[in-house]
Amino acid sequence: MxxxxxxxxxxxxxxxxxxxxxxxxxxxxxxxxxxxxxxxxxxxxxxxxxxxxxxxAFWTTDVFTGEVVRQFTLANFQTLVDEPVYRTVALRSLGVAAAVTVIDAVVGVPMALYMAKVAKPRHRPYLVIAILAPLWAAYLVKAYAWRVMLAEGGLVNEALKPFGLSGPGYGLTATVIVLAYLWLPYMILPVYTGLERLPDSLLDASGDLGARPLRTLRSVVLPLAFPALVAGSIFTFSLSLGDYITVKIVGGRRQLLGNVVYDNIGAANNLPFAAAVATIPVVVMLGYLAAARRTGALREL
Amino acid sequence: MWSTRTAIAAAATLAIGLTAAACGDSGDKATGAGQGGLTVPKVPMRQSLGQGEGQVNLVAWAGYAEDGSNDPKVDWVTPFEKQTGCKVNTKVAGTSDEMVTLMRTGEYDAVSASGDASLRLIASGTVAPVNTKLVPNYADVFAGLKTKPWNSVNGVPYGIPHGRGANLLMWRTDKVKAAPDSWGAVFDGNSPYKGKVTAYDSPIYIADAALYLMSARPELGIKNPYALDQKQFDAAVGLLKTQRGLVGEYWSDYTKEVQAFKSGDSVLGTTWQVIANLAQSEKAPVEVALPKEGATGWSDTWMVGAKAKHPDCAYKWMDWIVSPKANAQVAEWFGEAPANAKACAETSDKKFCDTFHATDETYFSKVHFWTTPIAQCLDGRKDVKCVDYSKWTQAWTTIKG
Known part of the structure; x- marks a missing residue:
């Protein structure tokens, strides 16, 4: 023992x-x-x-009872290919996502550049907080706020009236504006991080060699910040591609891929077809990520 | 980090999956059970009631379970909670399809299903037959609403009738010059209100176009807007595609429609009486009418879920909502004809039941109640096949473009 x-x-x-x-x-x-x-x-x-x-995506739904029939079929993908409306909607969604990304890049890069290189270092944390602040408000609140602003007689219309202009009303333009507003922080932050890592000595060296600021921006800053820009664009592009709420609120009669998925789950109760539609953005994003990988952007995430 | 090798492997797996998929059986096996040969899953009927489980989860149309939060004067939920001890949790659904989806989760005890949802719920075994002996107020429900094709199968009731009404035409009195009296106002390709028209965002809205075509193009021979053969269906879809050019936005969220009419982004379109009431209470200058062509409409039924966790409270709720007082309140608020004959004595507006034709069966013969379209034509035609609801939903995506 x-x-x-x-x-x-x-x-x-x-x-x-x-x-x-x-x-x-x-x-x-x-x-x-x-x-x-x-x-x-x-x-x-x-x-x-x-x-x-x-x-x-390879199953179907019983038309009447709405039960999923677990039997293999390509019918969903057949419909996706045959019906021109799904191509139109897919292209429209891609267009919106691309437009949002471009707008966010154009607006976001100067802001990030200012934050990283121009503003005093002790001000930077406050600027980052200011950029992040809108993310603390709920998505729906911001979208509905834009709905009210873009309404007839709303803030946007009233502000443009003195110039003889009127707001875009509800539609694709409104959708792009609101999405660009919603996802802007996701573009600024990666670009800011990327630019912050850029040594100031490179900018000085460029100046010493006689480059004017614009030339320095084009030949030194942008090439080095490009992977960060691509990293930011992954966020804005993928978030816009999957969105369906903003377009429901300010998109007027327009629908995007997200709405087709939503309608097929929520309204039509056709889960298999919704799954088939949902593979489109997944495939698009895989292609986008593969392309982004080549720029080394995934290391910036 | 995603290496190239992994990417290639993933792509290869995807390709193999697709090839395997392509080799398999690609036949479309979806079947629709007909109304005549409707096979109903056996779901037990409740035989007796207990004390109540303390709460009940409802799926309801907007305005069906008011607890005073929209208008302090409109409240029939709080008295129910006080009397029965059942706390009411309400989930408002915007379309019948949403109701079907919500009920299929099994998390809800009762639903106010319209005719385009009720049969689907019965056929899938989502709802249980209702023992009307446990609902004392059922005795006073109009005979014209009992054991109808949309709330019973083979004489077995599956729900308690709640009320009925029509989908109306609403317009802004300051923007629309002449008061419209025809659905043509929302379908006219040369409408002066281009971009300001609104329409209901659900496949069942195709029936509204079919209803208009019944009188606008009689040569199509549409007898029932829910029984459309391919030619009639294509005409209705064509009409809606023309209408798309006029539509500013489609609505399914009633708060969105109230706001759009208030701001003037929408000035003309289909609505429910309750939306008009809300818009008027927010000082929007709107008016509603039942157009001369008649209208589509609903006849709603409270059904109890087959997997309800709080069935006693669900039964108590069903009895409460068709009790004369509560039924009168909900009917007046929503703007529909009550189901309980005694409710007419309880309405605050004594002429209410006449205004809404509660007892007038000839009036309701002009209202085509929402029904799920199926392949066997509902109007009795045997020589053609009708377009079923799954085609309606796919067409709806095409219509919106």
Missing amino acids: DDDQGLTAGRRPALRRRAAALLHRRPRLRLSLLLSAPLAWLVAGYLGALAAIFVT
Whole structure:
């Protein structure tokens, strides 16, 4: 009895020591044990959901009862290809996402440049807070605020009246404006981080070599900030591509891909077809990410 | 970091998946059960009631379960909670399709389903048959509303009738010069109100176009706006595509429509009486009318979920909402004909039941109640196939463009 207890007590620390030694010798094993929980979450919760969408896209719904029929068919993708309306909607969504990205880049880069290189370092945290502040307000509140501003007799119309102009009303233009407003911080922040890392000495060197500020901007700042810009554009592009609420609120009679997905889930109760439509933005984003990877932008995220 | 190798592997997996998909059976196996041969899943009917579970989750149309938060004077939920001890949680749905989806989650106990949702709920086994003996006020419901095709199967009631009414035409009196009396006002391609017209954002709105075509193009021979053969359906869809050019926005969110009429972004379009009431209470100069062509409409039924977690409270709610006083309140607020015959004595406006033709069956023969379109024509035609609801939903996306 006593002997046995002594043995077990002696063995246990030995086992622990050996396990520790093993983990010390094999850093890869250590890493994989450490990462297995978050990775399992990523695979099951995130990639698993994507896989589920993809599989569902090949099923159909019983027309009358709305139950999902788990039987393989390509009918959903057939409809997507055959009906020109889905092509129109997909292209419209791409156009909106591209327009929002361009507007955010044009507005965001000067702001980020000012924050990173012109403003005094002690002011920078406050500027970052100012950029982040709109994110503290709820998305719906901001969208409805724009709905009221863009309404007939709203703020936008009243402000433009003295110039003989009128606001865009509800429609695609309004959608682009509101989305560009909503996602602007997601463009500014990565570009700001990218520019902050740019050494001032490079700018001085460029000046010493006789480059004017514009030339420095074009030949030094922009090429070095480009990956950060692409990183920001991933946010603005993907967020705009999937949006369906803003367009419902200020888009007038327009619909985007997100609305088609939403209508097929919420209204038509056709989950498989919604899944088929949802694969379009996924495929577009995979292409976009592959292209962005070439610029090294994924390292900026 | 996503390496090129992983990307290629992912692409290859995708390709294999697609190939496997392409090799499989690609036949469309979706089937629609007909109304005649409707097979109903066996769901047990409740035999007795207990004390109540303390709360009840409802899916309802806007204005059906008012607790005074919209208008302090309009409240029939609080007295119910006080009397029964059942706390009411209401989820407002904008369309029938949304109601079907919500009920299928199993998280709700009762729903105020319209005729275009009720049969779908019954056929999928989402709702249970209702034991009317446990609903004392059912005795006073108009005979014209009991065991109808949209609230019963083979004589077994699946719900308690709530009320009925028509989809109306609303306009801004300051912007629309002559008061319209025809649905033509929202379909006329040369309308002076281009960009300011609004329409209901649901596939069932195709029936509104079909209803207008019944009188505008009699040669199409439409008898029932929910029984359209391919030719009639194409005509209705064509009309709606013309209308798209006039539409400023489609509505399904009633607060959005109230705001749009208030600001003047919409000046003309389809509505419910309750929306007109809300807009008028917010001082928008709007007026409503039932156009000469008649209208589409609804006949709503309270149904209890098959998997309801609070069935006792659901039954108590169903009895409450058709009790004379509550039924009169909800009918007056929403602007519809009550289901309980005794409710007519309880309305604050004594002529209310006459205004809404509560007892006038000939009037309601002009209102075409929402019904789910199915392949077997609902108007009895046997020589053609009608367009079913899934085609209606797909066409609706095409109409919006």
